[in-house]
Amino acid sequence: MTVRGEGTGPAPVLEVEGLTRDFDALRAVDDVSFAVMPSELLGLIGPNGAGKTTLFNMLAGALPPTAGRIRLQGRDITGLAPNRIATLGIARTYQNLRVFPDMTVFDNVSVGAIGRFGVSLWGTLVPGLERRRSDRIADATIAALERLGLIDHADAPAGNLSYGQKKLLEVARALTLAPTLLLLDEPAAGLNPNETEALSLLVRTLADEGLTILLVEHDMPMVMRVCDRIVVLDSGRKIADGAPRAVRSDPAVRAAYLGDPE
Amino acid sequence: MKGSAGGILFVVAALLVVGVALPLVFWVTGSPFIARLGQLVLLTVVLTIALNLLTGTAGLLALDSVVFLGFGAYTGAILSTRFGTSFPVELLVAVAGTAVIAFLLGLLLVRLHSVFFAVATVGLAVSFYTTVLNWGDLTRGAMGIPAIPPVRIAGYELDGWLATYMLAALMALVAVFVGHRMTHSFYGNAARAIREDEDAARSMGLTPRFIKAQIYAVHGALMAMAGVLYAHVNSFVGPDNFLLLESALILTAIVIGGLGSLPGAVLGAVLVVLAPEMLRQFGDLRAIIFGVILFLAILFLPRGLLSEVRSLAWVRRLDPASPWARRKRRS
Numbered sequence: 377m378t379v380r381g382e383g384t385g386p387a388p389v390l391e392v393e394g395l396t397r398d399f400d401a402l403r404a405v406d407d408v409s410f411a412v413m414p415s416e417l418l419g420l421i422g423p424n425g426a427g428k429t430t431l432f433n434m435l436a437g438a439l440p441p442t443a444g445r446i447r448l449q450g451r452d453i454t455g456l457a458p459n460r461i462a463t464l465g466i467a468r469t470y471q472n473l474r475v476f477p478d479m480t481v482f483d484n485v486s487v488g489a490i491g492r493f494g495v496s497l498w499g500t501l502v503p504g505l506e507r508r509r510s511d512r513i514a515d516a517t518i519a520a521l522e523r524l525g526l527i528d529h530a531d532a533p534a535g536n537l538s539y540g541q542k543k544l545l546e547v548a549r550a551l552t553l554a555p556t557l558l559l560l561d562e563p564a565a566g567l568n569p570n571e572t573e574a575l576s577l578l579v580r581t582l583a584d585e586g587l588t589i590l591l592v593e594h595d596m597p598m599v600m601r602v603c604d605r606i607v608v609l610d611s612g613r614k615i616a617d618g619a620p621r622a623v624r625s626d627p628a629v630r631a632a633y634l635g636d637p638e
Numbered sequence: 639m640k641g642s643a644g645g646i647l648f649v650v651a652a653l654l655v656v657g658v659a660l661p662l663v664f665w666v667t668g669s670p671f672i673a674r675l676g677q678l679v680l681l682t683v684v685l686t687i688a689l690n691l692l693t694g695t696a697g698l699l700a701l702d703s704v705v706f707l708g709f710g711a712y713t714g715a716i717l718s719t720r721f722g723t724s725f726p727v728e729l730l731v732a733v734a735g736t737a738v739i740a741f742l743l744g745l746l747l748v749r750l751h752s753v754f755f756a757v758a759t760v761g762l763a764v765s766f767y768t769t770v771l772n773w774g775d776l777t778r779g780a781m782g783i784p785a786i787p788p789v790r791i792a793g794y795e796l797d798g799w800l801a802t803y804m805l806a807a808l809m810a811l812v813a814v815f816v817g818h819r820m821t822h823s824f825y826g827n828a829a830r831a832i833r834e835d836e837d838a839a840r841s842m843g844l845t846p847r848f849i850k851a852q853i854y855a856v857h858g859a860l861m862a863m864a865g866v867l868y869a870h871v872n873s874f875v876g877p878d879n880f881l882l883l884e885s886a887l888i889l890t891a892i893v894i895g896g897l898g899s900l901p902g903a904v905l906g907a908v909l910v911v912l913a914p915e916m917l918r919q920f921g922d923l924r925a926i927i928f929g930v931i932l933f934l935a936i937l938f939l940p941r942g943l944l945s946e947v948r949s950l951a952w953v954r955r956l957d958p959a960s961p962w963a964r965r966k967r968r969s
Contacts, residue, residue: 457840458841459840459842463843467841470838474837476830480947483827483830486824487844490828495849500819503819510961513961514962553843
């Protein structure tokens with residue numbers, strides 16, 4: 377669904393313009409602008425306290441911006457509620473796992489599909505009325521479980537999964553929303569090298585299949601390896617925006633981030 | 639296919655037991671007391687299923703069940719004593735009216751979370767009691783409304799124990815149906831997701847406030863339905879029928895049965911009504927024994943006798959119409 381202008385190339389999926397957020401006297405995000413193009417895997421990095429999470433939360437609707445605009449496929453979504461933003465096409469995962477522990481893996485993943493297709497009380501009460509919608513939800517859930525290799529665990533309580541599997545569960549749940557843009561909040565945090573490797577591969581494959589992804593990550597090698605382009609934040613400001621190779625050798629980035637012995 | 643046959647068999651068996659076998663037993667024993675007890679169990683089943691949707695599935699700790707039970711009871715009592723209305727009219731007014739009121743009230747109440755919601759519902763229960771006590775023109779205050787006529791449907795008065803038992807059974811059937819559709823469906827998944835992590839549910843596109851207010855409304859409507867029949871079979875309603883303690887008893891039943899579990903809600907209702915009767919031989923000690931049993935049950939079975947997780951898995955295996963059966967069909 378890319379809109380092509382006259383020789384201007386595809387329109388961006390996400391446009392962030394002058395985004396700013398203050399916490400009392402502290403300016404956590406300061407006049408940040410960037411765009412995410414269709415099927416692009418954009419990495420967002422920066423040292424601790426750079427404002428990555430604040431920016432992420434504004435994009436997901438969890439935090440209203442102090443100033444600036446966010447546009448999804450040309451539509452202004454600034455300050456909309458998280459559920460509106462989700463149904464408009466932005467799905468997210470959480471840095472600290474937010475699975476529904478007492479529900480099965482299948483039921484967890486179905487929640488994204490429920491958000492996408494909706495549920496109604498009447499349709500639930502009257503037999504047959506909701507049949508097609510239920511089938512769609514079930515099919516989307518099964519597809520996502522198969523995609524992420526969780527189908528064999530479908531009936532297990534989500535609380536019983538390993539840490540890495542729970543991360544995959546969150547990705548599966550987000551995918552059932554059939555998002556225009558997938559926001560991943562530090563997906564590699566807490567994973568062992570093997571799991572990180574598998575996750576990198578998955579994220580890269582999803583992008584290659586045409587999904588637009590914004591990846592906020594701490595794991596530098598992973599970001600450098602998988603991302604098409606990288607935006608670097610430092611103290612709330614954007615200090616670099618470019619290809620991994622260019623960003624790596626950027627003196628401002630080296631000073632702010634890479635030189636910093638994390 | 640085997641699963642679907644199991645589900646239908648189970649439903650037919652339950653209907654035969656409640657609709658045929660038990661009435662036969664009552665008839666053979668000829669004891670109106672036992673029939674009344676059966677009726678009370680069935681009405682309590684309606685209440686536990688209603689509260690279980692709200693507290694078990696949606697995770698809202700509510701102590702205002704008596705308010706909606708009271709709405710129904712007073713609607714039935716006032717309409718029938720003053721206007722001689724028939725039972726279906728009373729039901730319609732009570733259930734529809736309560737659903738609307740509870741939905742609007744719910745939209746306000748569910749802004750509150752956890753213990754604050756619970757405290758607000760206690761406030762509601764207390765103000766209901768005070769209102770009923772003081773609005774003498776409508777409710778006759780502390781004197782209550784006596785001499786409520788028997789249920790009247792299409793000109794016939796149904797005052798036999800069998801008729802009212804069957805009405806209670808019908809109401810329990812409605813409650814089980816509503817509870818089943820709402821618990822064992824994607825709607826139920828949405829409610830459970832909101833209970834487990836409201837923010838995460840919202841970021842998946844769900845609207846927690848709206849869904850919680852809907853469930854609050856359904857909970858109120860079911861309570862009101864039971865209340866109408868309660869007024870007629872009791873032939874008297876007064877403010878003391880709707881004390882906070884009654885809400886606590888319903889809550890106890892669903893905690894013992896298993897929060898969020900529909901079979902658990904039914905079992906819980908049976909236990910809290912029958913156990914005190916069975917302990918009657920212990921005389922004055924029975925309240926203490928009952929209390930100790932409740933305490934031990936919660937201590938050793940915090941998830942209840944029939945836990946939510948196990949009940950969901952069990953029902954989905956038996957229900958051919960559930961979307962979960964789709965996966966099995968495909969694979």
